Structure formats: C-alpha cells, structure tokens
Amino acid sequence: MTDAQRALHDLVDKQQIREVALRLLSGAMHHVGNHRVELFGDVAISEAYSTNTHWDTRIATRM
Numbered sequence: 001m002t003d004a005q006r007a008l009h010d011l012v013d014k015q016q017i018r019e020v021a022l023r024l025l026s027g028a029m030h031h032v033g034n035h036r037v038e039l040f041g042d043v044a045i046s047e048a049y050s051t052n053t054h055w056d057t058r059i060a061t062r063m
Contacts, residue, residue, distance in 0.1 A: 026057040
C-alpha cells in the first residue's frame, strides 16, 4: 500500500468513525466565527475558528 493509499484509507476510517459517533449523540451545536480570507490573484487562503458542542442526553438521564 502506498503512502497515498494509506492516507486515504485512514481518512475513510476516520469518516466512518465520525458518522457512527454523531449518530450516537443527542445533539450538536457549531459556531463559526472570525472567518478570514486572503486573495492573491486566482488563489485564496482562508481561516476560520469554531466552537463545537456535542451532547448526549441519555448519559445525563442515567446519573
């Protein structure tokens, strides 16, 4: 397996893990702020900050 194939395989595994984990959560909230874009002719570089909150009410009800 080449490095590129290994990286793609790892990415697919991580995506599958994310999808399963998100299905197990009761909710999620995402705030994106401070979005910055720099233009250099036909090229753009962007940067954004986010705050993400995930919760599972099933855990709180068991306590």
